[in-house]
Structures are given as C-alpha cells and as structure tokens.
Amino acid sequence: MDDLPQQPTLRAPLLFISVLLIASCGLIYELVAGTLSSYLLGDSVTQFSTVIGVYLSAMGLGSWLSKFLHRGLARRFVDLELAVALVGGFSAPILFQAFAHTHAFRVVLYAVVLAVGTLVGLEIPILMRILKDQVRFKDLVAGVLTLDYIGALFASLLFPLLLMPKLGLVRTSLLFGLLNAAVGLWSTHLLQSQLGPTRMIRLRCLAVMVLLAVGLGFAGKFTLAVEEEIFADDIVYARDSPYQRIVLTRGRGSFQLFLNGNLQFSSADEYRYHEALVHPAFGLRPDAKRILICGGGDGLAVREVLKHPSVQEVVLVDLDPAMTDMARQQPMVRQLNGASLDDPRVKVINADAMVWLQETTGSPFDLAFVDFPDPNTYALGKLYTSRFYRLLQRRLTDEAMITVQSTSPLMARESFWCIAATMEAAGLKVRPYHLAVPSFGVWGFALASKQDFEVPTHVLPGLRHLSDAATTAMFAFPKDMDRVPVQVNRLDNQVLVHLYAREWRRWS
C-alpha cells in the first residue's frame, strides 16, 4: 500500500475539503431532525436521543452497504451527494408538512432520519475508496476522519448561533441541501478523470440545485404556511404534559406562553394583565397576609403579590407540575417572574384546584386570585361554576377579597357576565372590571367578596400600568360591554362552556 504510484489527475487535497463540507451537512440534518421533533413533540431528551440513535445506526447501515458498491465509484459518489441533497435538504419541509397534515409524524420522522443517515453513512467509505489509490492509507484515514470531525464541530457551532436564529429550520435544511448538491457538482470537476463524459451528470446536479433554490425562495412563504400554521414565532420550548401542551415562542422582542395553542401571556404586555389581576384586591385589603392563587403556574401573579410587604404566605395551586417546573427553570420565564416561585413565602401545590378545595382544609386566606385558562373545556368549565365559588369561600376569611380572570367582556360578553352572575349565585358581591391588554384585547376580571364593598380607589405606587385613577376607571363599563342577562353556570349544566365556544367562534 505504501508504494502506490501517485496519480496527479485526482485532486486529493480538494476532495478532503468536500469531506469537511459533507460532514457539516450530515450533522446539520441530524440537528434539524432532533430540534424539529423536540419542538413539535416536546420532551427534547427523548427526541434528541432517539433521532441521534437512529441516525448513527443508519450511518452504520450505510457504511455496511457501501461494500456492495463496486464499479463507477466516482459516479456513485456524485449521485449520492444529489440524493443526500434532496432528502436532507427537504427534510425540514417534509417533516413540518407531515406534522401539520398527517397523524403519522413519528413514522415519517424516523423514515427521513433513517434515509438521510443511510445515505450519509455511504459517503465517507466511498470517498475513502476513491482516494485510496492516491493517498497512503494512514494519511487517508487521518485526513478524512479529522476533517469529518472538524466538519461536525463547525456545524454544531453554526447551528445554534447563526443558522437557527437567522434562518430557521426550513431554510437551514434547504441551504445545506444546496451545499450537498454543490459538493456533487464540484466533485464532477475533481473526479473528472474517473467519470468519463460529465455533461449529463452536471445537468442533474444543476437540476437538483435549482429545485433546492426554488424551495429556498419559497421558504418564506412555506414557513408561513406550515410553521405559522402552528405558531407565529419561533418555538423555544415545547412540552406535552399529561394535562396540556406547553409552548413558549419568541419573536419581535417578546416571548409568549401558549397552553394547548391558546395564548396565556406575552412578555410585552403581561404586566398590564397581572397588575390588574392582583392590585385592585390589595387596594381594599392592603394588610392581607395569606394569599391563595388558583392556576397561575407561570408565577407572574405571584410576582405581583410579593410586591406587597404584608404578605406572609402564598399558596399556589396549579394542576400541572410541568408548568410550575418550567416557571422555575426556563430562564426567560424565570427572569420574567423574578424567580417568584422559589420565594420562601411561596408554597406550590400541584393539584386540580377544585378537587384540592373540596378535599383539604386549612387556615383561611385573606385574598384569593383565580387565574385559570378560559373555560373552553368541561374540565376547565367546572372551575367557573357556582360550586367552585362556594368551595372557594369555605377557605376564605369573612373579609377576604376574590379576583377572578373572567375572559373578554367585549369578545365574549355573555361568558363574562355569566361568570359574574355565577359568583353572585354563590353568594358573593361582585364588581367586574376590565382593561386593555394588547395581545389579548379588552380583558375582564371580577372582584368579589362575601360582604358589600366599594371599588378600590388606591393601588400600590410604582406600578407600570395601574395608578389610583386608572384603577377606579376600570370599573366603568361602556355600553357594548355592559351587563346582559345570562344563566348561572352550574356543575350540572355547564352553560358557560357552550356560551364561550359560541361567542369565540365569531372571532376565529
């Protein structure tokens, strides 16, 4: 092996550069598949582990298959590049489509990963066999593997720092497909001596490149059509808990939380919502010590509550440990809520708030904030029934104030007043109020107590939105949001779920 004649017709050093490129491409496809499946399916540990596992074993399969290729290796190599370019390049668009339009996303995912992995696994063995006659074996192995691993490093750094933030998944995968095809085209030049007539091969290369370039050109539209079919902005966190799908997206200088596809807050204007939820009640009970929060697992209401020095204990009852864990650990959310859930005064209980109220006892609370998602299912609707408000009152002092987030009095006027009427039916005195939260629209709350009370005229100084005057103004209802006659939402009728579905259907 050591005394092979040198054949200057092949440009070995330049071919080593293609190793660098194809190694980068190979890793990018793997990262695209791993990231995409983590976004769409949640549970990134599982997604990355399985994608990497399948990908690497497919590469092994490809390497093994390479021994069955005998003649025309140079031509095979160019074809291989084009195949990788097509399958790898279109992998992200294919997977998004599969997620949006089929029920077999996982099947498609692993099929694509298997195909790309097998093709990529073929590349290096074939390239090495092409080069084996020109380069001494020890140099060949050293050179190819070095560049293979360095290429992987390039890709792994480029992907999170540059590609994902600037291009997104679809453009990244198409761009690297284009790169793979370019390697193919370039190889027709480098391997010319082994290829014979190259016109047809080069035309094929160009055709594949045009296809990918067109894909890239349409990527903007395409991403809009598919990725935005799911979420408007980049997904930075996604997880399926047994209770709901939690998704965090980032875009245009703010980030948003979605539960089952419904917006819960935008970091741009959530302060308006949470100040309005928390401070009016404190305005009437400035010395409140024990606070109950039902829902509100994002920790943002807790952040507002902890601004009051009188507060000694906060009990937050949220169904989903995945939600409260995320509020504690996800850096963006943790920063936004000021790590409120780790405050020593705060106790987090993961339970269905209604079952918790029904089955536990304890010292009464001075204030209760009820911050559930809107009543779009029966399981949520029960948390807006007269039974719920009766159970809640059992856990409150006689002077306690309750604030309930109660959907939009403009978009869902009957639903809003249904919640107020239901609280009244449970024996509460209710004073509803509202404000504008740009990412939601006009939003409403109900302030209530077992006893008669006047609207608050004073709030904590130094808030971003609420002032004394703005607080009082929230309690005035213009004509198009004023009270309408509605039924009471009871456990045995759950009228609110129907009402809410009917009203919001008009706006979607």
Place this chain on the structure above:
Amino acid sequence: MKRRDFLAASAASALPLACRPKPEFPFSGELVGPDLALGHWLRGGAFPDPDRFEPVSVLVVGGGVAGLSAAWRLAGEGLDDFHVLELEPEPGGTSRSGQNHVSAFPWAAHYIPVPDRGNHAVLRLLQECGVLEGFDAKGDPVFPEEATVRAPEERLFAYGQWWEGLYLRAGASAEDERQYHAFFQEVDRWAAFRDRKGRPAFSIPRSRCSDLPETRALDQLSFEAWLDARGLSSPRLRWLLDYACRDDYGSRLDTTSAWAGLFYFAARKQGPGEDSRPLLTWPQGNGFLIDHLRQVAGARLNCGVMATSIRAEKDGLRVTAWDALNQRRLGFRARRVIFAGPQHVARHVVEGLHSARPASTRIRNAPWMVANLTLRARPKESSFPPAWDNVPRDSEALGYVMATHQSLRDYGPTVWTWYRPFTGPDCDAERARLRALDWPACARMVMDDLRKAHPDLEQLVARLDVMRWGHAMVRSAPGLLWDPDFLALATPFGGVHFAHTELSGLALFEEAQDHGLRAAEEVLMALGHYGRTWR
C-alpha cells in the same frame, strides 16, 4: 463448547419460554359474586333443623334495597327487635358498590331521578343522607348542584366519534326530527294526565300511578306495537327507545310493555313541556344510599346468611337459615317475616307458597354482566369529551359510567363501570349463556366492545373485574304489570309479607324502597304500631 454449539444450546433452552402462551390481556381481574353456588344449593337441599330457635319480632329475609328499607322503616318506628338476613357477604343487592385505591364504584344501579315533592320516602332518605338542601317557595325539593349529574351527562359513540347526548342529531332527517317531537309530545300528554283522584298516569313509585283502564290498556301491547300504531318508525328514535328498554328493563322494544316504555319517560318529566328530572348520582352509584341504610340496620344485619325455610306454625313463623360464614345452622321464631327477596327464591323457601300462587312463575328476570375497569390513565380522545354515561350506538352493551366524573377528577386514574344486559327473549337461555362465560371470555366481551371507541384502551387497564348477575332485573313484559294475579303477589301470605322491586314489575330503587316500606308498615300495623305512613 464451540460458540455455535453454545448459541444452539441457549436457543433451545429459550424455546420453551418463548412458546409459553402469552396471557391474552396485559391486566388481571376476577369474577366476583353473587354466590351462584350457594343460591342454587337452596333448590336441591334438605336442611336439618337447628338446635335452637331464637325468638324475634320481625325477621327480614334479604338485605337489598327492599329489605334494608323495611329495616329502616321498622327502626324508624322504634321497633328494634328484628334481624336482616342477607345471602351475600355484602348488602345492597343490585345497588351494591365497591371501592379501590382509585375510586368507589357501583356494581349495578347508579342513579335515581330527583324525586318530586310527593315522593316522601325518597325525600326523607335523601334528607337523612344530607343530600336534600331544602324546599323552594313552590314546595319543590332543592338539591345542591354537586349532587346531580355533572355536565356533560351523556355522549354517544357513532360513526367513529363521540356526540353530545344520546339522541344522534347529526344527520337526522326532517322526518326523524318530526317523529322525535311527536313521540315527546305523546310523552307530554301522558305527563299532563291526571285521573279524578288527581293521580298521574305515570309516577315514581308506581303505587302513586292511576289505575284507570285507559292507562292500564297500555300494558296490553308491546312498546314496539304502540310505536307501530303511531307510525313512529324513525330508526334514530327507535334506537333511543330500545336503548331505554335495555337500560331500565333488560328487554327490547318488542318484549317491553308499552306502559313501562312510557313510564320510563313520562314518570321522569317535571311537567308537560319541561325537561326530564335531573339525576342524583354518586361515585359509588346507589351504594351511597345503601351505606346509609346499612348503618341504620347496624348489627341487626347478618350477611352471608341464607334463609332455607319459612313455615307458619301456631305460635308464629319458624325460619331456618344457613350461616355460610360460620358454617352453622340458625333458627328463628318470628312473629312476622318480611320476605325481601325475589319470588323465584320465595317459592322454594316459603312453604306452601308455590302451589298457592302460580302467578309468580310468570316473572322473568334479565341477566346482566357488569364489569369494573380500573384505568391507570384516560385514553386519548379528540371528539366530544368524556361524559358521565358513555354509550356506544352499535353495541349490545350499554357503555360505561365513569366513577370519577362526579368526584370532579378529570385527570389520571379512573374506574369505568361497563353494563351489558342479556336481552334475548328466553331469560333462562340467556342466563345459561352468561353462566358459561369464564373471566377471559367476559374480559374479551368487554374489551371487544370498548376497543371500538378506545383502540388504545388495553394498555391503560390495570384491572378488570366482572359481576355476573343471574337475576339482575325484572322484565316489564306486556300484560304483566297490571295483571291482578301478579299484583296479588305483594299481599301477605300467612304472616309472611313480601317486598321486592320485582313486585312492581319495574326494577327501580324507588320501587324496592316503596315495597320495603309497605311491607314494614303492614307488619307494624299487625304488631300494633300505628304511626304515620312514610310513603
């Protein structure tokens, strides 16, 4: 050993393991009571007399709803000198319930409609149980919202998805809708009916119903014939009504009396044009009411004891019994006996009854299979969300009731109670068919039925227990309900008073309770207690 030999050897040793049949289901379970062997032993047996006959004022034979209600009435009058003998290890009859680490659950009957103001007995019981909140200005009873079935109450599985309610509105033609309204107009007409004494045509319990020939005539034809006569042929409507017959009577449109068919709907109406009464339910079903009644009976309730003979003698009634738990014979000398069991048992136990009252052989009882499935988690679904009662349209079974629905637990483990009446025309053949099913056959029947709506269910089931009820409910067959000989079965027979829901020809908690109170009040009168009636 060469490598190849080693591989061959290990493959051979693994073979028997690989060939051992895999269990059919990834979960376990068992067949639970009622004790068929003990019950049938009665028919064969001659029992030697016990050594001693314990004197007692009243002996109640049977610890189901009727027997426990009789005991409740006796105790309520201050008559404490009585015993209740129950064959099964647990009281309650078809209102029995169970309990595991996930939830309490029913073994059969699982709701009662909200009683009207005239149903004093049920109101009294609910008040004692702390369920009745009070009465409104009109004098109607008020119940807290958590006592009545939580919405959504019912859903139907058809065309591969779940739909709200039991009547499938989707795809109904104008004619379907017309017939649906025509039927309920007819129901409204009967709901408005009052005879000269002010009695309604249909009311619960039936002892409050009018006995005018006009209403009794309805019992002369089947529900199907009644529908035929009115041109009500809509398949959707007929499905709903057939479902009602299967659910409440264990029979079909053609084997159910039209009187009973209309009773199901009209007796539950709050008034003409108004909705059906809401249903009161609990996670353990009517076991909730049994829990209260058994507390009242206290130590006077003896379970696992089977009365073997009842004979009238000069100084009262001599009763022999078998205490299966302690394997000993018992004897009682009772002034009165309330026989609160079914007639097919009574005619073997009460001496002379069989020849005196041949009409009892006309009673037919439908067998039922009830399964309780304990689930680790809920199956994934995308159409109309889980309801309390979940009914498949294309099935012999009635679907399942979710025990955790009323306890508000919407996530995590749950218990489903699955019901299947055996509705074939020949009850004895159906009973033999049910008795022949072992646990795997029962589990297969349950899973094959549920898999249609929940393909991924099998992996979620932790346990599947099955109750085979040989005599679950009396069939309300045409011609039975107003037959004078049948109605006479409820009259006393030489010091033995009878109480059982089948004496109404309707299998309902309220009917059993009504007969229990009637029998108890007959006994109280006979023994010189003259209190006010609770009925």
